[in-house]
Amino acid sequence: MEKEILIVKNISREGPGLLEEVIKECGIAYTIIDLDQGQNFPPVENFGAVVVLGGPDSANDTSEKMKSELARIREAIESNIPYLGICLGLQTLVKAAGGTIIISPTREVGFIDPEGRNFTTELTAEGKRDPLFDGLDHSFKVFHLHGETVELTNDMTLLSVGKFCRNQVVKVGKNAYGMQCHFELTPEMIETWINEDPDLLLLDKKQLKENFAAIQDDYRRTGQTLFNNFLQIAEF
Template sequence: MKPIAVIRHSPTEGPGHFATFLERRSLPWTLIRIDQGEAVPRSADGFSGLCLMGGPMSVNDDLAWIPPLLDLIRQTMAADKPVIGHCLGGQLMSRALGGTVIANPVKEIGWGTVRVIDSPLARAWLGDTRQFESFHWHGETFSIPDGATRILESAACANQAFVLGKHLGMQCHVEMTRAMIEAWCESGADEIRDASPADSVQSPTAMQIDIEGRLSALSRHAELLYSRWIEGLSTI
């Protein structure tokens, strides 16, 4: 099998538990470090699927790598290879499919419940799960692209995830590890301070309460989504 391409946009926002999930199943993957100046692949031919991670930038920013990455997303989908996006990655997917990315009514930072939409498609991806606690760190939100179906929502953000065929775009961060949360709390201290007080913004201390238990539960739900996603991988 060809490797899964994992696009990293920020050094502290790597694949996290997504990489652990792939490695436990002996699925090959390769990391493309946009944050270190590596070029966006021109073609999806060398990959079995495409994974997009998060980042502090906006899809609306004038960054040289965004247009070719949007092209790669569309090309990968046209080749019937699955795409998965986490936070910024989900926003890039929405934009590539003709959607929009705008400011969310509030910033959402820390742990928060996401609800599973009551639909056959949502159940196909998440089984009997009705809600779970996910991690969040965003100030913008994507629209649901034409033809896609919303499968997750939260009190602070209506569009938490969408599915289009074998493709999954998420606003929430299901890939989290303890090291990632600790790093984000350190690098994002000013953002947390400026956004507080708000019901949708937690302090670093609150984010790290029962962190191992919360991460264990989150990883179980992430693996439901990831398990469905890898069913669409190209084996050629």
């Protein structure tokens, strides 16, 4: 039977975007579950990979939704099912694997950091060697939308760091990855987010669009390469 990728949305507006485009181009079967619409996070044992997207929840929440989400992610880790988490999906990965979620020292929102420069993330020595970043530069301009961050256990690997929020890309085991930034963002998604997300509503819409346009080509190429690398790691 053909392997499928399970994609889990924590809020309806935060979909897989560019990742979905890459999956379609590769002809890979996938299922999208929207927890925001009351759908259940299914058992992961029959999926070839699991992707968990962003959302406004905290991995520290004690809701039944979050308890179930963390339990399913633990199943993926324990079964060595390839995993990719984005934003909240990073935080739930770290929480499920025994790490800690805390308030970020800097609330990172948008494209521009507190010093007026693009938010960037830099690969560590381990990141430079990891297949997730094959064919990519060692520094990336990124988009952020988070107020919490992660503290790692000793057996987690830090692959990329930021200036204001250090732990940006994390690896758990041999094939579970989490990214704090959003490389799935498309022009259609940014249009929706800047009109609906409470944190982005506080920023200048015109400026956000200009910030995205300024880096969009490189951003897209990086996202496509990164997502294709993950699919290879997942053996699709």
